[in-house]
Amino acid sequence: MDDIPVAQRLVDAVISDFPDHAAGTRPVHTIGIGVDGYFVASDVARTYCIAEHFQGQQVDASVRFSNGSGSPVQHDGWNDVRGMATKFHLKDGAATDLIAMTLGEFFSRTVDDFFAFTTAARQTPVKRESPWQKFLDMLQLKQPLPDPYRRQTESGDAGTLAYANGHRFAQLGVFQAGMIGAPVSYARATYHAVHTFVVTGPDGIRRNVRFSWQPVAGVCTTDPTAAPVDKYLHQELRDRLEQWPARFMLMMTIGEAGDAIDDPTQPWPAKRLRVVMGTLTLTKVADDQAAAAEHISFNPCRLGPGIEPSGDPILHARRDAYQESCQRRGGNSCPLSGNSANARSANAK
Structure with missing residues (x-):
């Protein structure tokens, strides 16, 4: 077992939780839909972070919404964690990813956990x-x-x-997951990036932060007493975007001394400063769903200059596990970038 790379063991462990998992698909968040849009940073975003997509210009974005299960069967109305993976398309073919889910805190502190x-x-x-x-x-x-x-x-x-x-x-994450319900729309849920990241401002100040997406339309879940519907989220999103765009605000919470930096199971106090970093506008469901939902690659450690991963061991483990998953399903991988030593090492190989 020790001879098997950790990334491979992680992917195998997740797949083993779903006996009906289909080979060649994502180990979790298997059912998804790709959406086209763009992001515009707020006026204050550039004062907190030098990252390219926070400088105020319009940046194209690709988003994949998903159900959390690794099963190929679509149960939209079941209680489940939903995912929102966003790729910011930068200059010269570069990209920065932000992977978020409707769970506010994770349920594991370490890889062994x-x-x-x-x-x-x-x-x-x-x-x-x-x-x-x-x-x-x-x-x-x-x-x-x-x-x-x-x-x-x-x-x-x-x-x-x-x-x-x-x-x-694990109690907070598991309790949240058990009570999370089903959204009436992918566009009406809050998504959390869970991990802590480090952003650098133009003045050189480095801050520990956590990101989340807040839906402009507000949060709304289905009636828990009604019979759940198997399939509705994809069509609802198509119908919604044919009438008007869907928008999310990117919120950045700034940590303070004593906050858990390397432990995604621990929440930060609600009184922490939150900054609106910009608005994501979703315009249409992507025409090519094979490219926009199935083959597209996301990685929580694909970060451009100005944003770095914290020392969170789960975050760093996800980096290689996502690469392993991408290779197994024949996804369209793109180089990892950023300022961290791990990212620089990956680019040198």
């Missing part, structure tokens, strides 16, 4: 807890198991809840 979590999250036959068991769970301050959906035969909920009950650091 992640392997343990994926083992716990393996799919098992679903079971419906009795009302008495749900009551006992609540008395013990445990989250009861959710009732299975119609036609749902397997789930990882029992394992993830058991893992969270035994690992305090």
Whole structure:
């Protein structure tokens, strides 16, 4: 096992959680849709970061919205973490990526934690807890198991809840994931980049920050008491963009002394300063979905000058795992860039 690269083990571990996973597809966030748009930075963005896309000019952007599951079956109405991966197209063919999801905090601090979590999250036959068991769970301050959906035969909920009950650091992320619901639209959810990044301003000041996308249309989820619909998110987005653009504000939260920098399971205090860094305008669903949703490559460590990854071990592990995933599915990879030693090393190879 030690002879197998960590990136390969990470991808294999995620795939193992979904018995029906289709070879040649993303290990998670398998079902997705690509959208075209552009980003314009706010007037103050350039005072905080020298990155090219924060200087005020219009920058083309490619966005892929997705469901979190690694299953090839589209269950839009099920409780699930949704993804929003954004590629900012810069000069001379360069790019910067920002990968975000509707989960506010992650559930693993280290790579070893992640392997343990994926083992716990393996799919098992679903079971419906009795009302008495749900009551006992609540008395013990445990989250009861959710009732299975119609036609749902397997789930990882029992394992993830058991893992969270035994690992305090995972509790916030697992609880959020269990209560997140289903959005009425991909354009009506908040997406968090989860990890801490380091931005450099024109004055040379370096700041620890976290990014999130806030929908201008507001957040709205489906009725949890109604029967879930299998497929609606893709068509809803097509219909929405045929009438008017969808917009997101890019928010940057600035960390302070004592905030968790290298641990994505820990939230920052709500009183931290937040800066509007710009507006993303989505104009249409991409014409070529094979290129815009299936073959397009994103990587959380593909960062241009002015933005660097923090020392978060999960963030650095994702860098190589995303490259591994891209190679396995024949994605259109592009070079990693940025100021970090890891990125410079990758470019030199």
